[in-house]
Amino acid sequence: MKITGVELRRIAMPLVAPFRTSFGTETKRDVLLVRVVTPDAEGWGECVAMSEPLYSSEYVDEAAQVIQRFLLPALPNEVDALGVARALEPIKGHRMAKAAVETAILDAQLKASGESFGRFLGAAVDRVPCGVSVGIMDSIKELLDAVEGYIDEGYVRIKLKIEPGWDVAPVRAVRERFGDDVLLQVDANAAYTLVDARQLARLDEFGLLLIEQPLANDDLVQHAQLAKQLTTPICLDESIESAEHAAAAISLGSCSIINIKPGRVGGYLEARRIHDLCRAHGIAVWCGGMLETGLGRAANVALAALPGFTLPGDTSGSSRYYKTDITAPFELEDGHLNVPQGPGIGVEPVKEILEEVTTSTEWITV
Ligand code: SMG
Numbered sequence: 537m538k539i540t541g542v543e544l545r546r547i548a549m550p551l552v553a554p555f556r557t558s559f560g561t562e563t564k565r566d567v568l569l570v571r572v573v574t575p576d577a578e579g580w581g582e583c584v585a586m587s588e589p590l591y592s593s594e595y596v597d598e599a600a601q602v603i604q605r606f607l608l609p610a611l612p613n614e615v616d617a618l619g620v621a622r623a624l625e626p627i628k629g630h631r632m633a634k635a636a637v638e639t640a641i642l643d644a645q646l647k648a649s650g651e652s653f654g655r656f657l658g659a660a661v662d663r664v665p666c667g668v669s670v671g672i673m674d675s676i677k678e679l680l681d682a683v684e685g686y687i688d689e690g691y692v693r694i695k696l697k698i699e700p701g702w703d704v705a706p707v708r709a710v711r712e713r714f715g716d717d718v719l720l721q722v723d724a725n726a727a728y729t730l731v732d733a734r735q736l737a738r739l740d741e742f743g744l745l746l747i748e749q750p751l752a753n754d755d756l757v758q759h760a761q762l763a764k765q766l767t768t769p770i771c772l773d774e775s776i777e778s779a780e781h782a783a784a785a786i787s788l789g790s791c792s793i794i795n796i797k798p799g800r801v802g803g804y805l806e807a808r809r810i811h812d813l814c815r816a817h818g819i820a821v822w823c824g825g826m827l828e829t830g831l832g833r834a835a836n837v838a839l840a841a842l843p844g845f846t847l848p849g850d851t852s853g854s855s856r857y858y859k860t861d862i863t864a865p866f867e868l869e870d871g872h873l874n875v876p877q878g879p880g881i882g883v884e885p886v887k888e889i890l891e892e893v894t895t896s897t898e899w900i901t902v
């Protein structure tokens with residue numbers, strides 16, 4: 537496939553409510569979209585890097601720059617999505633930027649051949665159960681109101697963001713109010729250290745599905761030590777940037793569950809590799825989220841339909857974050873989202889809405 541040109545488009549999407557995690561508060565999403573144009577089809581990739589390097593070292597300005605200066609020039613004349621990661625390998629890191637480029641190329645390629653993302657990746661179901669990620673709030677009352685709203689909307693699993701000072705109390709309050717049957721998990725975004733093991737063990741009595749990324753990104757060994765001190769299963773997010781990391785975490789005993797985010801690991805092909813590896817080792821996986829617009833969400837929902845995704849993902853409906861999405865909105869039906877069936881990612885941006893939220897565009901002739 538020959539690429540004619542690539543558009544880098546930045547959009548600004550206000551969130552319906554502030555989303556607070558242990559590392560910061562998001563009030564709007566500054567998203568970089570990559571549109572790859574070929575003679576036969578065009579494809580979209582959504583870069584999940586945030587505006588600041590707080591979730592990981594990547595951030596959106598830098599992602600745009602690395603794509604333009606290093607990634608696009610490294611692509612061969614005749615490009616095949618299956619060869620993109622290999623071509624970009626000499627450039628270290630920048631997995632979110634690489635994922636956006638690979639996804640756009642894969643979308644164009646699948647649109648040209650008429651195959652859907654789900655079919656290409658190996659989806660086993662046509663709809664996926666959905667969880668929701670609930671931010672840190674100013675009060676327990678505010679949290680309980682938010683959780684009640686999501687349960688009423690049909691979400692089948694609740695994830696609470698936690699940090700030191702906001703862990704046992706919110707979990708206890710949610711359990712007391714909504715009962716033991718609610719699928720409940722927590723995400724610390726690396727806010728603790730091994731010194732906090734006893735505090736984290738206090739969460740054991742609440743029957744959580746998992747605790748996500750309690751310790752720092754590079755603490756695989758400490759996560760393995762923590763796992764021995766908790767009955768709550770440990771799930772890794774930030775720590776896993778590749779199939780190699782997943783293999784190391786599994787053999788060290790650092791986790792028994794992995795949150796797979798295609799952006800964090802360099803793309804959907806690496807995400808599938810991690811899925812395959814985990815499945816072979818009996819490690820459950822689920823699909824994470826980075827507050828994607830409908831473009832990124834569509835591809836995530838397809839990934840979440842693979843057979844090893846045995847836990848509900850952070851694949852919420854569009855309205856969890858956005859009043860107006862740039863694609864037709866993803867809407868929960870009975871706690872599930874349908875896997876798009878059209879070619880490629882199966883969705884398109886709505887032109888007028890896209891123009892309205894666009895803050896800049898750049899056309900690069902390849
Ligand atoms: O898309 O629903 C979503 C976001 C889910 O909590 C979520 N993501 O660590 O898993 C995570 C966070 C990362 C982004 S926080 C601003």
Ligand code: MG
Binds near residue numbers: 748749773795
């Ligand atoms: Mg997480």
